[in-house]
Amino acid sequence: MTKRFMPKDRTMKDDYLWDRSGEPDPEIAKLENALGRFAHRGEAPDFSRIEIADPLSFWQRIAALRWTYAFAASAAAALLVAAVLLVRWSEKADVTNRVGWNIEDVAGAPRIGSVVIAQNTTQSKLGIGQTLITDNQSRATLIVADVGTVSVEPNSRLRLLAKSAGHNRLELERGTINAFIWAAPGEFAVDTPSAIAVDLGCRYTLQVDDSGAGLLRTTLGWVGFKLNNREAFIPAGAVCATRPKIGPGTPYFEDAPAPFCEALSKFDFSGGTPEQRNAELDRILSDARERDAFTLWHLLSRVDDANRGRVYDRLTALVPPPTGVTRDGILRLDQPMLDLWWNQLGLGDVSLWRTWERAWQPNKS
Amino acid sequence: MAYESLDLSASSAAEDDSALVLAACAGDRSAFGGLYQRYARMVHGILLARVPSSDVDDLVQDVFLRALPRLASLRDTSRFGAWLSAIARNMANDYFRKNKPESAVTDSLSEEDAPEPPARPTQHVSDSEAAMILAMVRTLPETYRETLILRLVEGMTGPEIAARTGLKPGSVRVNLHRGMQQLREKLKQAGSRAPVAADGEQP
Numbered sequence: 001m002t003k004r005f006m007p008k009d010r011t012m013k014d015d016y017l018w019d020r021s022g023e024p025d026p027e028i029a030k031l032e033n034a035l036g037r038f039a040h041r042g043e044a045p046d047f048s049r050i051e052i053a054d055p056l057s058f059w060q061r062i063a064a065l066r067w068t069y070a071f072a073a074s075a076a077a078a079l080l081v082a083a084v085l086l087v088r089w090s091e092k093a094d095v096t097n098r099v100g101w102n103i104e105d106v107a108g109a110p111r112i113g114s115v116v117i118a119q120n121t122t123q124s125k126l127g128i129g130q131t132l133i134t135d136n137q138s139r140a141t142l143i144v145a146d147v148g149t150v151s152v153e154p155n156s157r158l159r160l161l162a163k164s165a166g167h168n169r170l171e172l173e174r175g176t177i178n179a180f181i182w183a184a185p186g187e188f189a190v191d192t193p194s195a196i197a198v199d200l201g202c203r204y205t206l207q208v209d210d211s212g213a214g215l216l217r218t219t220l221g222w223v224g225f226k227l228n229n230r231e232a233f234i235p236a237g238a239v240c241a242t243r244p245k246i247g248p249g250t251p252y253f254e255d256a257p258a259p260f261c262e263a264l265s266k267f268d269f270s271g272g273t274p275e276q277r278n279a280e281l282d283r284i285l286s287d288a289r290e291r292d293a294f295t296l297w298h299l300l301s302r303v304d305d306a307n308r309g310r311v312y313d314r315l316t317a318l319v320p321p322p323t324g325v326t327r328d329g330i331l332r333l334d335q336p337m338l339d340l341w342w343n344q345l346g347l348g349d350v351s352l353w354r355t356w357e358r359a360w361q362p363n364k365s
Numbered sequence: 366m367a368y369e370s371l372d373l374s375a376s377s378a379a380e381d382d383s384a385l386v387l388a389a390c391a392g393d394r395s396a397f398g399g400l401y402q403r404y405a406r407m408v409h410g411i412l413l414a415r416v417p418s419s420d421v422d423d424l425v426q427d428v429f430l431r432a433l434p435r436l437a438s439l440r441d442t443s444r445f446g447a448w449l450s451a452i453a454r455n456m457a458n459d460y461f462r463k464n465k466p467e468s469a470v471t472d473s474l475s476e477e478d479a480p481e482p483p484a485r486p487t488q489h490v491s492d493s494e495a496a497m498i499l500a501m502v503r504t505l506p507e508t509y510r511e512t513l514i515l516r517l518v519e520g521m522t523g524p525e526i527a528a529r530t531g532l533k534p535g536s537v538r539v540n541l542h543r544g545m546q547q548l549r550e551k552l553k554q555a556g557s558r559a560p561v562a563a564d565g566e567q568p
Contacts, residue, residue, distance in 0.1 A: 017516070017541050018523040028517070028545075034490040034498050035518045040409035042422045044401045047433070048394040145508070146536055165533075182508050182543065184535045201543065 100127040100160055101142040101150075101168075108138025110152070131159040134175065144168065147188055148181035148199075161191065172214075176207045180220075186353075194242035198224040200353060202236070212244040217254070222348045225251075232298060235347040243269050250298045253291055260287040264295070268302070281307055285314045293319040294345050301333055308333075319345060383442040390436050397436075401429055404446060407529045408453045410515040414503065415457035424460065428453045447531025501551045509544030512537055 015022035103124040109116050111133045117124045117140065126132050126142060134140060134156045142150040142158075147168050152158050156175020162168065168183070171191040181188045181199040188199040193212030197204070202221030208214045216225055218234045225232040225240055227247030234240045240251035249268035252261055263283040266272065272280070281303065288296055296315040303311055312330050315321075321330070321337075322344045329337040339350045382403070388396035408428050412421045432452050439448050490498075502510050502517070515521045515530075523541055527534040 014538070014542060017545055018538055020522055027549075030490070031498065031517050031548075032520070034495040035502070035514075036520060037492070037495055038413060038418060038499055038518050039520060040406045040422075040425065042405065042409075042425060044398050044405070045426055045429075047397050047401070047429075146532065180506070182506065182536075182540060184533075184539050201539070 099163055100125040100130070101144050101163065103132070103140050104143055105141040105151070106138075107140070108135065108154075110134045110138040110140045126158075126160045128160050128163055131157055131173070133157050142170075147183040148179060150180075151178045153177065172206055172208050174208050174210060176205065178205050179203065192242065194244040194246070195225050195227040195248045198226070198353070200224055200233075200348060204234070214242040216240050216242070224353045230302075231353075233294070233342070233348065233350070233353065235294065238294070241265065241268070250295055250302060252295045256289070256292055256295070257287050259283055260292065263287070278307070281310070285310060288314060288318065290318045294342075294347055297338070297342055297345065300330060300338065305331070315341075380443070382445045386436060386439060386442040386445050389433075397429075397433060400445065404449055404529065405429075406519040406521060407446065407515065407526075408449065410519040410521070411450060411453040411511055412457055413518060414507065414511040414514045415454070416460050418499075420460070424456055428456050431456065444531055446529045450530045497555075498552075501555065502548060504551065505544055505547050509540050509547060512540035513544040513548065516541055 016025040017028055103110075103112075103117060103126055106117050106124070111117065112124070112126060112130050113133075132140060132142070132152055134152055134154050136154045139154055140152050142152065144163070150158075150170065153176035156177065157173040158175070158177060159171040159173065160169075161171050166184070166187045168188045169191065170177075170189075173193070177190070179188070179190070179199070180203045181201070183199070185200045186198060190197045190206055192206065192208045192214045194208075194214050197206055197216055200222050202218055202223050204216060204218045204220075204223050206214065206216050216223060216234055217239045218236050220236050222233055222235040225234060225242065225248040227242070230247035232240045232248035232251045234251045237255070238251045238253050241249045243249070246269060250264050252264055260283065263280040267277060267280040267284065270276075281299075284299070285296070293315055296311055296318065299311045300308060300315070308331050309327075312327055319341075321341050325337045325341050330341070339354065342350045382400070385396045385399050385403075389400060405425055408425050409421060412424050412428070416424060428449070432449055439445060499518070502513055504510075505513065512526060515526045516523065521529065523537050524534060526532070527537045530537075532540075
């Protein structure tokens with residue numbers, strides 16, 4: 001049965017899915033035909049015959065009571081006590097009243113600042129500027145309906161920097177988060193001590209250790225990772241390490257050969273003599289599979305001028321550059337040409353990143 | 366007044382909603398009936414994404430009955446759709462709080478629990494096949510399944526979903542796109558498990 005609903009042409013006909021304009025997508029039309037039988041067909045009730053209790057009637061009855069001076073005095077005293085209690089309670093419960101991300105699925109004793117979140121609390125909220133802290137026994141999940149979920153693992157510190165329409169920003173000071181984001185690409189970002197991760201439509205895990213070094217692992221979609229002018233795009237199945245003051249290293253697929261990964265790590269972060277770096281680059285270029293073309297694409301902007309031609313030649317052998325991309329252009333790091341070549345890799349349209357990166361410069365809240 | 370005949374285009378929907386809400390607040394029950402005509406599909410879809418289909422019709426009415434006495438508390442009448450969506454989602458949550466677990470998952474089929482597809486597919490989709498597809502949609506993340514059900518089950522367009530639910534059109538479009546991607550993956554996986562021929566093929 002289900003094969004009948006599988007696309008023969010996997011190209012998304014989004015116009016038809018969106019508003020039924022354009023050529024009907026046969027697959028979606030079949031799904032509509034199959035599922036339309038579950039649509040609402042109930043008759044409207046006759047609301048004129050339905051008796052609805054008026055929620056104001058109770059207060060109207062209270063207002064109609066004859067007030068005596070004694071009753072009024074008692075009521076005033078009771079109101080005063082209630083007001084004092086309310087003020088004291090609101091000071092303690094401030095976290096529930098602020099704009100922020102809801103906290104759910106609490107385990108152990110995570111804290112917002114110094115205040116422990118009770119496990120039976122249903123309305124805890126991480127307000128802007130507040131930090132969620134988990135110890136080695138606790139975890140929690142942050143949720144915003146239109147944005148996504150972020151589960152915070154033990155031994156983590158996560159601060160909410162901004163929350164507004166189209167702009168949600170967290171700071172992972174330490175620990176691990178798992179983010180599943182369904183907001184539009186570019187609307188959700190996480191600062192770390194060594195890079196900023198920008199959602200481009202994805203699910204990913206981000207770890208930061210006590211030194212500020214980080215590791216981002218994408219499991220769905222792709223993520224942009226950036227510090228100053230050093231950027232990395234991490235598609236599903238790939239990882240990327242970061243180091244303070246250096247920024248994102250070169251991302252690679254997790255199934256890449258171990259010597260390839262080790263050489264990348266040394267090349268990105270170990271420094272070393274020019275000879276050592278050349279040897280590491282030799283290893284990377286010789287071990288790169290076709291699938292690792294995206295890693296070599298990143299290396300184009302990470303190697304020195306003298307070595308860029310070597311990377312260009314190897315990348316060309318794996319994925320030939322598209323029309324409009326020239327060797328000279330790549331050697332001088334022409335951004336439009338680099339972007340064209342990236343799009344040729346089929347891992348995502350880089351224009352998404354170029355559109356949104358301006359809004360997510362580090363230190364912009 | 367024939368409320369059902371009001372312009373349903375997205376641009377005028379909020380304005381018309383406000384007129385209906387204000388009339389309903391003033392005691393005009395037929396105006397509230399007009400709101401029902403406009404939003405019943407949306408409410409039905411939101412509920413169908415969460416609770417067993419056998420209980421959805423009753424819950425649709427309950428949502429409107431819960432909304433009616435509270436209309437006066439709606440400060441921005443143009444946000445009626447978003448407000449009603451929240452009530453529907455809360456009703457679905459209440460449903461699970463009040464019902465025993467076994468009744469809550471009556472037809473919330475996992476892919477493994479879904480009925481086996483028939484060996485010889487016909488052009489017409491059988492009820493069991495349709496139920497299986499619905500079960501697959503309902504295994505998607507909540508945001509995706511709600512939007513996909515509004516689109517594929519209730520027949521609402523993306524702009525209509527955005528106008529009715531108060532979500533941003535961009536978010537709806539992304540939800541539809543990603544939800545459809547995930548549904549395709551699930552259909553593909555199910556297709557590779559089942560001994561079924563593709564369109565036009567004989568098993």
